[in-house]
Amino acid sequence: MKTPPTDASTPLFPFDLIRADLVDVEQAIRDQARAFDPAVEGYVSYVCQAAGKRIRPALALMAGGATGGKTAHHTRLSVILEMVHIASLVHDDIMDGAETRRGLPTAVAKWGSSLSVLLGDAIFAYALELATDFDDAQVCRSIAKASRDVCSGEIFQTQRRFDLNLSVADYLRMIEMKTAALFAAAAGLGARLNGVSEQVEQAMHSYGMKLGTVYQIYDDCLDLVGDEKKVGKTLRTDLARGKLTLPILYLLMDATDAQKQKLNKMLLKGEPMDTSILAGIADYEGAIERAVNFAQNMLKEARDELICLDETPYKKAFEDIASYLHALLDNCRAV
Amino acid sequence: MKTPPTDASTPLFPFDLIRADLVDVEQAIRDQARAFDPAVEGYVSYVCQAAGKRIRPALALMAGGATGGKTAHHTRLSVILEMVHIASLVHDDIMDGAETRRGLPTAVAKWGSSLSVLLGDAIFAYALELATDFDDAQVCRSIAKASRDVCSGEIFQTQRRFDLNLSVADYLRMIEMKTAALFAAAAGLGARLNGVSEQVEQAMHSYGMKLGTVYQIYDDCLDLVGDEKKVGKTLRTDLARGKLTLPILYLLMDATDAQKQKLNKMLLKGEPMDTSILAGIADYEGAIERAVNFAQNMLKEARDELICLDETPYKKAFEDIASYLHALLDNCRAV
Numbered sequence: 001m002k003t004p005p006t007d008a009s010t011p012l013f014p015f016d017l018i019r020a021d022l023v024d025v026e027q028a029i030r031d032q033a034r035a036f037d038p039a040v041e042g043y044v045s046y047v048c049q050a051a052g053k054r055i056r057p058a059l060a061l062m063a064g065g066a067t068g069g070k071t072a073h074h075t076r077l078s079v080i081l082e083m084v085h086i087a088s089l090v091h092d093d094i095m096d097g098a099e100t101r102r103g104l105p106t107a108v109a110k111w112g113s114s115l116s117v118l119l120g121d122a123i124f125a126y127a128l129e130l131a132t133d134f135d136d137a138q139v140c141r142s143i144a145k146a147s148r149d150v151c152s153g154e155i156f157q158t159q160r161r162f163d164l165n166l167s168v169a170d171y172l173r174m175i176e177m178k179t180a181a182l183f184a185a186a187a188g189l190g191a192r193l194n195g196v197s198e199q200v201e202q203a204m205h206s207y208g209m210k211l212g213t214v215y216q217i218y219d220d221c222l223d224l225v226g227d228e229k230k231v232g233k234t235l236r237t238d239l240a241r242g243k244l245t246l247p248i249l250y251l252l253m254d255a256t257d258a259q260k261q262k263l264n265k266m267l268l269k270g271e272p273m274d275t276s277i278l279a280g281i282a283d284y285e286g287a288i289e290r291a292v293n294f295a296q297n298m299l300k301e302a303r304d305e306l307i308c309l310d311e312t313p314y315k316k317a318f319e320d321i322a323s324y325l326h327a328l329l330d331n332c333r334a335v
Numbered sequence: 336m337k338t339p340p341t342d343a344s345t346p347l348f349p350f351d352l353i354r355a356d357l358v359d360v361e362q363a364i365r366d367q368a369r370a371f372d373p374a375v376e377g378y379v380s381y382v383c384q385a386a387g388k389r390i391r392p393a394l395a396l397m398a399g400g401a402t403g404g405k406t407a408h409h410t411r412l413s414v415i416l417e418m419v420h421i422a423s424l425v426h427d428d429i430m431d432g433a434e435t436r437r438g439l440p441t442a443v444a445k446w447g448s449s450l451s452v453l454l455g456d457a458i459f460a461y462a463l464e465l466a467t468d469f470d471d472a473q474v475c476r477s478i479a480k481a482s483r484d485v486c487s488g489e490i491f492q493t494q495r496r497f498d499l500n501l502s503v504a505d506y507l508r509m510i511e512m513k514t515a516a517l518f519a520a521a522a523g524l525g526a527r528l529n530g531v532s533e534q535v536e537q538a539m540h541s542y543g544m545k546l547g548t549v550y551q552i553y554d555d556c557l558d559l560v561g562d563e564k565k566v567g568k569t570l571r572t573d574l575a576r577g578k579l580t581l582p583i584l585y586l587l588m589d590a591t592d593a594q595k596q597k598l599n600k601m602l603l604k605g606e607p608m609d610t611s612i613l614a615g616i617a618d619y620e621g622a623i624e625r626a627v628n629f630a631q632n633m634l635k636e637a638r639d640e641l642i643c644l645d646e647t648p649y650k651k652a653f654e655d656i657a658s659y660l661h662a663l664l665d666n667c668r669a670v
Binding site: 122131132 | 430463485
């Protein structure tokens with residue numbers, strides 16, 4: 001297992017085992033862009049290259065490898081899930097007014113919000129069109145359901161911004177929908193495509209759901225405690241946008257009434273200085289520690305789901321991803 | 336056949352034959368809103384009630400009636416197509432900054448653009464999820480394809496705003512994608528659900544495509560020549576937004592170089608007074624007449640497609656819709 005880089009904004013998961021397959025997925029995504037109307041193709045190509053870390057494809061491919069072998073179906077599933085993810089990123093960037101993503105200008109920065117709304121729509125529609133090509137209708141249905149969850153989760157988040165009554169349960173439901181649903185679809189459907197038992201499919205789905213949840217908690221912690229220079233992107237944006245994340249929710253839970261009033265003030269103000277102070281307080285009070293512990297416990301649960309898999313390098317790789325994310329979380333603790 | 340109302344912004348098609356079925360569709364749409372996460376349900380309910388004229392459901396139901404009978408599958412198809420349409424309207428209203436739709440505040444006016452982007456996404460995803468329930472995978476595939484066409488057509492339109500080199504062929508391809516594709520899916524799939532021959536399905540699909548194209552041309556003409564007081568909504572918005580429609584394209588085609596320069600000036604300025612003058616010139620030069628003639632010819636072609644249908648009240652109703660739209664187009668001519 002690789003040692004996680006402490007200065008990376010994006011966890012570079014140990015995907016060596018499927019490096020070659022990911023190249024195929026990359027090519028397949030490029031090919032799909034050409035299926036669009038010529039008037040649209042250029043835009044689609046751009047965002048498909050610029051956005052998305054290919055984590056969902058990696059999980060789908062690994063699930064295939066772990067349950068009998070990767071096939072062309074796994075490549076297609078990978079492409080579809082990544083395109084759904086890319087469509088959601090295009091729309092997210094509109095909402096966040098994001099200028100760049102992974103060093104490249106976002107669609108909204110390049111072409112404005114109108115075109116970006118439509119571009120996300122078109123990619124999304126195409127991904128679901130591709131999904132109808134699976135013989136097993138349940139695969140398409142699950143992809144559509146996960147896609148809807150992503151949207152519903154985002155609405156949920158938008159709607160509960162600056163809502164200091166957000167519970168931890170609400171937060172978890174939100175990130176399950178907006179992030180973990182596609183991870184779960186990747187791992188679960190990747191196994192399903194190989195005709196595994198319902199129990200194995202469910203276990204892989206559950207692994208994906210837990211991994212996705214932890215991944216989002218990690219991302220949320222990083223936004224709070226990361227060092228902008230090391231991470232290489234603007235941080236403390238969640239708080240400025242009123243997104244209450246797990247450490248902040250823990251902080252609110254443990255606060256006295258007087259402290260709560262102070263937190264409210266800082267959260268509702270959302271200026272750069274205040275959010276840094278807030279991060280400092282969250283660290284000092286152990287709220288970040290608590291979030292990290294919660295996430296690391298969930299990673300243990302995720303690993304337990306793998307018990308149903310045969311001993312293969314892919315099973316090992318799934319374990320490695322969990323260990324890797326565990327180490328990344330430790331970095332948050334050490335800040 | 337009813338006489339078309341000269342003062343209506345929305346053609347009230349003669350849908351009497353399926354009035355009761357449309358009530359069922361309305362109820363089914365309301366029921367679907369309840370399938371969303373409680374955090375999202377209220378928004379979905381609102382836009383599903385506020386947007387959409389139910390033309391696509393009507394075509395799907397009528398196609399069922401004309402080819403062996405309406406079933407629960409036709410109701411489901413209707414709900415799905417209308418939800419895709421509603422999702423596209425929610426996103427359109429963001430782009431156009433529309434304040435009201437059919438007298439009610441739009442989603443973007445009520446809740447802002449961020450939530451509206453996500454809301455459209457969630458409705459769209461759900462519609463495609465519902466589509467996966469058809470046993471015939473081709474139905475789902477066609478719905479997804481038509482949905483993608485809607486998005487691609489909108490991108491095309493956004494991209495070619497103020498482009499004076501837009502050809503009539505480009506314009507027709509654009510409106511086929513953005514409007515007619517869902518009409519075609521409604522009529523074609525409505526027939527397919529009854530297991531008709533490929534020829535009949537294709538003829539109904541083609542009827543829908545032509546009807547949808549004419550419907551959009553009518554809408555475009557109305558925007559140019561309609562009387563705001565009679566129509567009851569803001570007009571001349573297409574020109575102000577740089578949308579070049581069929582009459583304007585004909586006007587540009589027939590203009591001398593000197594006239595073209597004058598048109599360019601007016602089109603690129605897009606102020607209220609100029610667009611009224613432009614409409615006057617288009618009328619005077621016969622460009623509106625020409626667009627109306629084109630559309631009415633296409634309506635004849637649409638009616639010809641119906642030849643494959645048995646003589647039923649539904650076939651008659653399809654003919655009536657064409658006649659009705661023909662009469663509405665005559666109103667544009669008479670302005």
